[in-house]
Amino acid sequence: MDKAKEMMLFNQSFKYIDDGVEHGILSKFNPGTMELKKGYQVDQRFMPLLCDVIFERDVPVKLRDGVTIYTDVFRPSGEEKVPVIISWSPYGKAAGTAPRYTNLFGMIGIPDSELSGLHKFEGSDPAYWCNHGYAVCNPDPRGIAHSEGDIYMIGTQEARDCYDLIEWLAEQEWCNGKVATSGTSYLALSQWFIAAEQPPHLAAINPVEGFGDAYRDLIRRGGILDVNFASRLQVNHVHAGKPVRREDVHDEGLKYPFANCELWEDKIAKFENITCPAYVVASYSNTLHTPGTFRAWRSMPKENKWLRIHDNQEWPDFYKEEQQEDRLKFFDHFLKGIDNGWEKTPVVRYALHDFEGGHYEGIEAETFPPKGTEYKKMYLDGATRTLSTTLAKADIPAIYDSEASLAQASFLYKAEEKTELVGYPKAKLYVEVDGSDDMDILVYLYKLDKFGNHLQQFVVPNMTARMHDLTDRGGSVLRYKGSNGRLRVSMRHLDEEKSTDEVPAYTFDREEKLHKGEIVEIEIEMFPIGMLLYPGEQLRFIVSAKDEVGGIMPGTPAAPPVNFGKHIIHCGGQYDSYLQLPVRLQ
Missing domain, CATH: 2.60.120.260 (Galactose-binding domain-like)
Structure with missing residues (x-):
C-alpha cells in the first residue's frame, strides 16, 4: 500500500456545509447520547420508529495510526447485547435526510415515508434493524465531515480503517461481539475490501451490487477511459473546517493508463481472501456494478456464500420488506446463532427477464449459470x-x-x-x-x-x-x-x-x-x-x-x-x- 500511496494524486477537499440541511437534519456536530422513543420521527415526512432506540451521536473512534473518525450508532434500548451492522461509505452518516438523496430516491419512486431518515444513503435503516434486535453504525470515514485525516477512495486504507472500527465495535459493552456489513453500491464495493482484510469480529457481509476493481469497472471499462462517474462520486469528499487532502481518482485515471501499477492494484479487491459468510445480491442491469459483482461471486471461496439475482434496480430491492426479511434471516443465523434453516437456502436464486411483464425471480440453482x-x-x-x-x-x-x-x-x-x-x-x-x-x-x-x-x-x-x-x-x-x-x-x-x-x-x-x-x-x-x-x-x-x-x-x-x-x-x-x-x- 505504501507504493500505491506514493502514486496517489490529491486535491483539496470540498467544503462541508454544516447547516443541518445540506448533509441531513442530524448532520450538525453534536456529540452525546439520547433515547429516541417509539414513534419518533426525524421529520414528519419520514417513517416513525417502531421501538425505543438509543442514539449515540458523533462518537469518536481512534484508528491504528492515531486518526480519529466519528460515527453515529443506533441500538435498541435495553440491556441485551446485540450485533451491529456497519454502513461504510463517504456519503455522510446523517445524509438519509439530505435533499440530494431524498430527491434521488423520490425520482426513482421511493417516498420518504418508506424510510426513517436515520439511515445512511444506500444503507440499513435503524427503524427496521433496531426493531429486530440489531444496532446500526453509520461512520464518516477519515477526512469526511468532522473525521480527521486525508480522504482516500477505494482500496486498502478504507478497508483497514473499517477493520479498526469493527474491532472497536465488538468491544463495546452493548455489543455481542458480532459485526456485519451491509448496503448497496459504494456500501457494497467497500465490503469486498473490508472482508478481504479478515477482521476477527466480522461475522458476515451482505454486498448488494458493488464493483470490485476501480480500473476495470469505474475508470476504464473495456480499456475505454471514462472518469465522469468518478467525478460524481468525489463530490461527496467534504470536510468541515480547514480543508484536508482528498484523493482524486479522476486525475489518477488520466495519469495512469494501465492497470499494472501499484495504485490500481490496490483498488482491486482480493476476493480470494474473503472467508466470512457472504450473501451477495446482483442484477443483470446495473451498468456500473454488474460485471464486478459477478466477478466477485466467481472469485470468492465456495464455502458459505449465497447469490440472489433480482430484476430491479438496487435501491428499491434493498428496502423491500421481503428482501429485508431475507437479509434478517441470514444475519440472525450468523450474528445471533439462530437455527432458522438459513443453511438450506439455495446457493443461487436467479431471475429471468422476458421484458413483457413477466416476473421470474427466486429460481433455485446450485450454481450460476445453472446446471443444464x-x-x-x-x-x-x-x-x-x-x-x-x-x-x-x-x-x-x-x-x-x-x-x-x-x-x-x-x-x-x-x-x-x-x-x-x-x-x-x-x-x-x-x-x-x-x-x-x-x-x-x-x-x-x-x-x-x-x-x-x-x-x-x-x-x-x-x-x-x-x-x-x-x-x-x-x-x-x-x-x-x-x-x-x-x-x-x-x-x-x-x-x-x-x-x-x-x-x-x-x-x-x-x-x-x-x-x-x-x-x-x-x-x-x-x-x-x-x-x-x-x-x-x-x-x-x-x-x-x-x-x-x-x-x-x-x-x-x-x-x-x-x-x-x-x-x-x-x-x-x-x-x-x-x-x-x-x-x-x-
Whole structure:
C-alpha cells in the first residue's frame, strides 16, 4: 500500500456545509447520547420508529495510526447485547435526510415515508434493524465531515480503517461481539475490501451490487477511459473546517493508463481472501456494478456464500420488506446463532427477464449459470446479417463509417421455440480499421418482439413520462435495455490466467496499435443475462462505434468512444466471428 500511496494524486477537499440541511437534519456536530422513543420521527415526512432506540451521536473512534473518525450508532434500548451492522461509505452518516438523496430516491419512486431518515444513503435503516434486535453504525470515514485525516477512495486504507472500527465495535459493552456489513453500491464495493482484510469480529457481509476493481469497472471499462462517474462520486469528499487532502481518482485515471501499477492494484479487491459468510445480491442491469459483482461471486471461496439475482434496480430491492426479511434471516443465523434453516437456502436464486411483464425471480440453482446451460456459438453472417449456428463459407465483412451518425452493424436471430438464456455471453470478432490505428468497439444484445420492436424494462417504480426522458439516452441503471460490452482494440491482450472460455479477462498492461490492413482477433466480455425468448421473438446483436447505453445516472454523461475511419468486421471463411450465448436446455 505504501507504493500505491506514493502514486496517489490529491486535491483539496470540498467544503462541508454544516447547516443541518445540506448533509441531513442530524448532520450538525453534536456529540452525546439520547433515547429516541417509539414513534419518533426525524421529520414528519419520514417513517416513525417502531421501538425505543438509543442514539449515540458523533462518537469518536481512534484508528491504528492515531486518526480519529466519528460515527453515529443506533441500538435498541435495553440491556441485551446485540450485533451491529456497519454502513461504510463517504456519503455522510446523517445524509438519509439530505435533499440530494431524498430527491434521488423520490425520482426513482421511493417516498420518504418508506424510510426513517436515520439511515445512511444506500444503507440499513435503524427503524427496521433496531426493531429486530440489531444496532446500526453509520461512520464518516477519515477526512469526511468532522473525521480527521486525508480522504482516500477505494482500496486498502478504507478497508483497514473499517477493520479498526469493527474491532472497536465488538468491544463495546452493548455489543455481542458480532459485526456485519451491509448496503448497496459504494456500501457494497467497500465490503469486498473490508472482508478481504479478515477482521476477527466480522461475522458476515451482505454486498448488494458493488464493483470490485476501480480500473476495470469505474475508470476504464473495456480499456475505454471514462472518469465522469468518478467525478460524481468525489463530490461527496467534504470536510468541515480547514480543508484536508482528498484523493482524486479522476486525475489518477488520466495519469495512469494501465492497470499494472501499484495504485490500481490496490483498488482491486482480493476476493480470494474473503472467508466470512457472504450473501451477495446482483442484477443483470446495473451498468456500473454488474460485471464486478459477478466477478466477485466467481472469485470468492465456495464455502458459505449465497447469490440472489433480482430484476430491479438496487435501491428499491434493498428496502423491500421481503428482501429485508431475507437479509434478517441470514444475519440472525450468523450474528445471533439462530437455527432458522438459513443453511438450506439455495446457493443461487436467479431471475429471468422476458421484458413483457413477466416476473421470474427466486429460481433455485446450485450454481450460476445453472446446471443444464450450454454455450452455443452464433456466427455472424455478413451477407444476410443474421446469427447462424453454421459458419458462412466465405468472408463477407460488415463495414461501417465510425464517424457517421449511423455507425453500426446489426445481426438478427429468430427463436423457433421457447429459449432460456442464462449465464455469460461474449463476442469474438475479427476486426480491421481503415483510417486509424485503434478502435473502440461496443456491442449490444437486445430482445425484439415478434414484430421487431426493441423490448426494454424499467427497473424502478417510477415509470412516468419524466423517467422516459431521463432514461432514453442515459440513466442506464434505471431502464434495462439488454446486455452490452466494450473494448478498446489496442487493449485487447487477454489475461491467460484469469480468462475462461465463458468470460474473457484482460491484462490492460499494454497498448497494441493496429497497422493498416491488419486483422486482429478480439474477445469482448458482456454483461451476464437471464432472458426468456418466446417463439417468433428475436435477438438483435449490434456491433457499434457509438455508446448507446449513455451515462449511468441522469446528470452524469458518459465519455464518448474515440473512433476514426471505417470499421470492418470480418464474418465467415477463416474468420469465425461469433456471439456466444448461454442456452439453458428446457
